[in-house]
Amino acid sequence: MKIAIIGTGNLGSSIAKGLISNKSFTSLYLSDKNTAAVKVFNEEDYVTVTSDNVLAVEKSDIVIFALQPRHIDKVLELVKPKLTDNHVVMSVAAGVEISRIERILGSDTNIIRVMPNTAISIGKSMTCIAANSKAQDKVEMAETIFNQLGTTLIIPEELIQAATVICASGIAFWMRLVRATTQGAIQLGFEAEQAHELATQTCYGAASLLIESGRHPEQEIDRVTTPSGCTIEGLNAMEHQGLSSALIQGIVASFEKINQLKTT
Numbered sequence: 001m002k003i004a005i006i007g008t009g010n011l012g013s014s015i016a017k018g019l020i021s022n023k024s025f026t027s028l029y030l031s032d033k034n035t036a037a038v039k040v041f042n043e044e045d046y047v048t049v050t051s052d053n054v055l056a057v058e059k060s061d062i063v064i065f066a067l068q069p070r071h072i073d074k075v076l077e078l079v080k081p082k083l084t085d086n087h088v089v090m091s092v093a094a095g096v097e098i099s100r101i102e103r104i105l106g107s108d109t110n111i112i113r114v115m116p117n118t119a120i121s122i123g124k125s126m127t128c129i130a131a132n133s134k135a136q137d138k139v140e141m142a143e144t145i146f147n148q149l150g151t152t153l154i155i156p157e158e159l160i161q162a163a164t165v166i167c168a169s170g171i172a173f174w175m176r177l178v179r180a181t182t183q184g185a186i187q188l189g190f191e192a193e194q195a196h197e198l199a200t201q202t203c204y205g206a207a208s209l210l211i212e213s214g215r216h217p218e219q220e221i222d223r224v225t226t227p228s229g230c231t232i233e234g235l236n237a238m239e240h241q242g243l244s245s246a247l248i249q250g251i252v253a254s255f256e257k258i259n260q261l262k263t264t
């Protein structure tokens, strides 16, 4: 697979790291206005770092646009003359709908919206995928690529905005919960480094338990909460302060914001 990533900032470079660790390409072009942050990848086999977006497109079959929404239109216009029927255009741009890309490239272009998160750099992304009509037969190929970099779910495009909030922004939400746990652990007497390890490993254990057992979180909570014990005391105190409500309100606020950003 000949892959290009246009825009190698936070997400583009995370995708590049994941692909390089996995060696899941025959060639990889990394293109950005400023290549300083990804120059190091030039030393990798079959990887080329460039500032020439058109060259990256010409040399690739799959082009992942990891640009901010305000930059994507002009880059699509720039590379349009070089796109062929064989190209698959993938966009990770939040709020940029397939119809907006089709208006620039035409609906006879293979277009896939992909919504990964930054854990793609370590092969642990939850990635949602939606394709236009033309690219329906390319969805399996997209799934194959992103399954090597975590877990994938094929969804209708209408759900991509929600997936962006839950999975892409979601990384930040979970990080904040881990940070708060660390702050609590320090207050209870742990050194910062130990507090960080306790918080991250416990979080990892909780997610692994749910994934491996397939059980509902409340079933696992029941196994932890001793009657009149310290767990239920803590849980109830958190709920009195609105823990679940705060999370849900944050998710909804994030969703409302992404819908404001959406342009059709």
Ligand SMILES: NC(=O)C1=CN([C@@H]2O[C@H](COP(=O)(O)OP(=O)(O)OC[C@H]3O[C@@H](n4cnc5c(N)ncnc54)[C@H](OP(=O)(O)O)[C@@H]3O)[C@@H](O)[C@H]2O)C=CC1
Pocket (backbone or CB within 6 Å): 006, 007, 008, 009, 010, 011, 012, 031, 032, 033, 034, 053, 066, 067, 068, 069, 071, 075, 092, 093, 094, 095, 115, 116, 117, 118, 168, 169
């Ligand atoms: N960060 C995340 O976790 C996630 C981001 N997304 C989406 O992914 C997209 C990228 O986000 P993110 O990586 O955070 O953004 P960044 O700003 O970190 O990365 C975008 C990169 O594109 C470069 N760029 C701008 N214009 C051009 C151009 N004409 N040609 C080549 N490169 C260019 C930017 O350079 P410069 O900085 O010099 O402008 C920058 O390096 C966004 O649309 C975002 O909504 C989606 C899911 C998760």
Ligand SMILES: O=C(O)[C@@H]1CCC=N1
Pocket (backbone or CB within 6 Å): 094, 164, 168, 169
């Ligand atoms: O914050 C944002 O708008 C982008 C999309 C999801 C993650 N980062």
